[in-house]
Amino acid sequence: MRLAPREGEAIILRNLRGLADRADEALDRLQALEDHRLRTAEAIRAAHRPGRLLELAALVQFAPVVSPRQIAQRLNMTLSGAGKLLARAADLGLLAEVSGRMAWRAYMAPDIAIAFGYVTRPVGRPRAAPRQLTELEPTLTAFDREMAALDLVLEKFGVISPAEEPIS
Structure with missing residues (x-):
């Protein structure tokens, strides 16, 4: 200025x-x-x-x-x-x-x-960080299945998931 x-x-x-x-x-x-x-x-x-x-x-x-x-x-x-x-x-x-x-x-x-x-x-060459924890993938898949099942249960009670709520 x-x-x-x-x-x-x-x-x-x-x-x-x-x-x-x-x-x-x-x-x-x-x-x-x-x-x-x-x-x-x-x-x-x-x-x-x-x-x-x-x-x-x-x-x-x-x-x-x-x-x-x-x-x-x-x-x-x-x-x-x-x-x-x-x-x-x-x-x-x-x-x-x-x-x-x-x-x-x-x-x-x-x-x-x-x-x-x-x-x-x-x-020297930097150590490469592990890019993926292989043991984590089954856990994340199981978590996604459980969350989908929970969404179905909540839907029966008329509860809207936070991802589907309208933005105001």
Whole structure:
């Protein structure tokens, strides 16, 4: 807006390019989040005794920087147990330890730790995230059948499914 009105096209073009750049960055971040989610699901599925890794993974989706004290409070566990859980998640590659301290450790999702420069990007070809969990397909098919049966039952009672409700 600092330029004269005759140069308005340049301003608009610059703003649109900046907006497109931010959108590309957001899509990259979203893809990294999805890859991390799939890797986490695969690691938890492959774990002999997953313990509370699933709860930790869910929490990290909403609080990407965590500490043992925070995990202990949120998951209702001891400080020692929270520290061990976070160390186990870091060993599995689900989190990255970013504080470099023994007493007050902090952990982040690996993609965020790389983006902020806390850890270096791994050298070589990146690990491919599992694209499909084969054990999930029968469960989703069964869920779809159950939901269709539930829709039929609700239809008998005159209940309209949320997908069929008119938009107002």
